[in-house]
Amino acid sequence: MSDLVLRMTDVYRVHGSGPTAVRALDGVSLTVAAGELVAVMGPSGSGKSTLLNLAGALDLPTAGVVEIDGQSTSSLRPADLAALRRRRVGVVFQDLNLIPSLTAAENIGLPLELDGRRVSEARRAAVGALHELGLDELADRYPDQMSGGQQQRVAIARALVGDRRLVLADEPTGALDSLTGEGVLAVLRARCDGGAAGLLVTHEARHAAWADRVVYLRDGRVVDSTEAYGAPSMPRGRHTSPPAGMPSAPPPATTSPAAPASAPTLVGQPGERASEG
Amino acid sequence: MSVRQSLLALLREGPRYGALLKAEFEARTGGVWPLNVGQVYTTLARLERDGLVVGDGTPDDEGRIAYRLTEAGRAEADSWWLAPVGVAEPARDELVIKLALAIATPTVDPYAVIQTQRGATMRHLQELTRLKLALTAPVDAPPASIGVDPELLVLEHRLFAVEAQLRWLDHAEASLAAQSASPVVQPAHTVPTGGTP
Numbered sequence: 001m002s003d004l005v006l007r008m009t010d011v012y013r014v015h016g017s018g019p020t021a022v023r024a025l026d027g028v029s030l031t032v033a034a035g036e037l038v039a040v041m042g043p044s045g046s047g048k049s050t051l052l053n054l055a056g057a058l059d060l061p062t063a064g065v066v067e068i069d070g071q072s073t074s075s076l077r078p079a080d081l082a083a084l085r086r087r088r089v090g091v092v093f094q095d096l097n098l099i100p101s102l103t104a105a106e107n108i109g110l111p112l113e114l115d116g117r118r119v120s121e122a123r124r125a126a127v128g129a130l131h132e133l134g135l136d137e138l139a140d141r142y143p144d145q146m147s148g149g150q151q152q153r154v155a156i157a158r159a160l161v162g163d164r165r166l167v168l169a170d171e172p173t174g175a176l177d178s179l180t181g182e183g184v185l186a187v188l189r190a191r192c193d194g195g196a197a198g199l200l201v202t203h204e205a206r207h208a209a210w211a212d213r214v215v216y217l218r219d220g221r222v223v224d225s226t227e228a229y230g231a232p233s234m235p236r237g238r239h240t241s242p243p244a245g246m247p248s249a250p251p252p253a254t255t256s257p258a259a260p261a262s263a264p265t266l267v268g269q270p271g272e273r274a275s276e277g
Numbered sequence: 278m279s280v281r282q283s284l285l286a287l288l289r290e291g292p293r294y295g296a297l298l299k300a301e302f303e304a305r306t307g308g309v310w311p312l313n314v315g316q317v318y319t320t321l322a323r324l325e326r327d328g329l330v331v332g333d334g335t336p337d338d339e340g341r342i343a344y345r346l347t348e349a350g351r352a353e354a355d356s357w358w359l360a361p362v363g364v365a366e367p368a369r370d371e372l373v374i375k376l377a378l379a380i381a382t383p384t385v386d387p388y389a390v391i392q393t394q395r396g397a398t399m400r401h402l403q404e405l406t407r408l409k410l411a412l413t414a415p416v417d418a419p420p421a422s423i424g425v426d427p428e429l430l431v432l433e434h435r436l437f438a439v440e441a442q443l444r445w446l447d448h449a450e451a452s453l454a455a456q457s458a459s460p461v462v463q464p465a466h467t468v469p470t471g472g473t474p
Contacts, residue, residue, distance in 0.1 A: 043451055189410075205399065205443040206436055209406040214399050224396050226403065 004067075005166045005197035006032040006055055011064035013050050013220075024050040025061070026220035034165060037189060037198040039208035042217035048201045049170070051217065055199055056168045057085045068166060086115050090159025090167045092188075094174040097155035098143040104130065105139040108158040115162070129157040133187055149180035153187045160191050167191065169200045173207055185210050280312065280320050285329065285346065285354040292333060292345035295321060307428030329353055372442070376449060391450045395443060402439045408432060 013025040025047045032038045040048050053059035054066050057073045066073045068088050073081060090111075098107045108129055109122030117125075130139050135153055143151055152172055159167040169188060173181030181204075189210050192198040200211060208214045216224040280302075287293060287301055295317045302312055321344055324330040329350035333343040346354060372394060379387040412429050 043447065204440070205402055206406075206440040209399070209402040209436075209440075210410075211403075214403070216395070224392055226396060226400050 037192040039211035046217040047220040294341040
């Protein structure tokens, strides 16, 4: 994969020190390329939030390297780090995403204004971002005049306004019903298909499945990762017919995917317990 | 059982011959469960034997006999629509059995079983999701008609079922971890070390 937007290399994050130190991340390596959506799953306390904070340059690794658009977050002065965050990274949370006293367009334009752009320019970019997502009619609405699903879609628009290419989403569908949540995912997926890099933390497997790759964290380590799929090889429409000479039935492999590259040690010898994977 | 009830439900909408029943069943269930015509006619014969349907008698130009519901057949079809489907299915899922055995088998690591299964199940869920996205394309238009297309309805049932398996695997793994973290308590009914009843 070329054009990596996020690259984390052997990243450790230890909270505290001495006997009470907690290894929140324990040697994690992860990349997200432009056009790619990666989902992170794992139980509470597995390090998902720490991972997201490091990926968003809200926190710095104890060891290892986090690069956003090729810049190591640990090498930057605080002011430059803030600028990197503002210009390159958008974050979508489960709730409390939008500022209540600002309209959708003002919310979306805010990061640009903070970055010194003119109000009219920010407004133009915001309206354009809403238009791309088919949300034109929301431009002048305040958050309390929008549904939860609409607010989340506006939050994704804001996360990717301007030159930002990395969107970090922390349970963005958590407070939504399943159909509304899918509408939000569809927007996130579409933004990634359009060239953004997305990192999605979720505990809903059905939503993680929208990603190109699903990474499992446990105790601060990546314990499993579904490999990246290639370029979209699936028919994009239901009536696509197979090429001449090809059978029309789907391949039987759908229920028996290939074994993972490194199969965990499964069976021990009688008399000994197999080591924990 | 489901073929029998489905045919009754279709015949409730009016008389039909076997090939048409087959075609309608397949169209309405998104082609997920293909029927063969022989199966349809065998089922119709049993329904006729049980007095739930009756052949119209006179074949049409192409020699096909239409079937229609009897009074009893209509009552059966009505009660099927009104009653919930049984939810207490017997649980004999290979994965459930495998994991239960893994936990009780000292030479096998149940965590490894869970991890291998979860990877495979997750990949399958991704494939199903891609099928779903292909069905609901274009992506730009937020889903307006999800759940209406029968093929999508059936596919989404599968998505939820596969998700449920993943959640169950996660839960089983967490339970195992919690259990191994706490001291093992001997159950009260352990065989006593002496004496006879």
